[in-house]
Amino acid sequence: MKNRSEKGARNRHYLFALALTCASFTIATADFSAAQLMQQAAPNPGPAVGRNAIAFNLQTLEGKAVTLDTFRGKPLVMNFFASWCDPCRDEMPLINELAVKSAGNYQVLGIAVEDTRAALSEFAKEMKLVFPVALDLNNTVKRAYRIFGPPATFFIDSQGIIRDVVLGPLTPNQAREAMTKIAAAPVKIVPDKP
Secondary structure, three states, rough: OHHHHHHHHHHHHHHHHHHHHHHHHHHHHHHHHHHHHHHHHHHHHHHOOOEEEOOOOOEEEEOOEEEHHOOOOOEEEEEEEEEHHHHHHHHHHHHHHHHHHOOOOOEEEEEEEEEHHHHHHHHHHHOOOOOEEEEOOHHHHHHHOOOOOEEEEEOOOOOEEEEEEEOOOOOOOOOOHHHHHHOOOOOOOOOOOO
């Protein structure tokens, strides 16, 4: 009789241990599934100072492919603009000046948004732009960088990290400060108007 009750006790312990294992597995699986769902539902954090710049693949006005990796290795001033945007027109001489004074120490890229190829070609001629202009005709890059409207300028270091962002028209003082943050060689920029 004692042998039978020992077997019964062992079986009960075994069943209890099995039930605990199953319960633990179910809880762990539920936690893993919830974490997976939360990770999938989490939105892309978007661009921010200290984060990697978001990759893109566009074409220039001349039809050349341009990606973020095209500029890797040197600091990048990336300006979102449109030909119809008055603040963009106001800041464009400063962006052009940055490009002229780069001396190979950094690069400048314009990304045209909410615009047409014809209007942009005319704008580039009128403003005598000396830097490449990429066309974001379907606003994919604009949305990825979470820009509501132009102008917006991102200052990206040689490793692809965003070091400063100016939403709205860029001023000479903002440009000077941002250029030091991306470790570009000092640039002599025309001072702000009083």
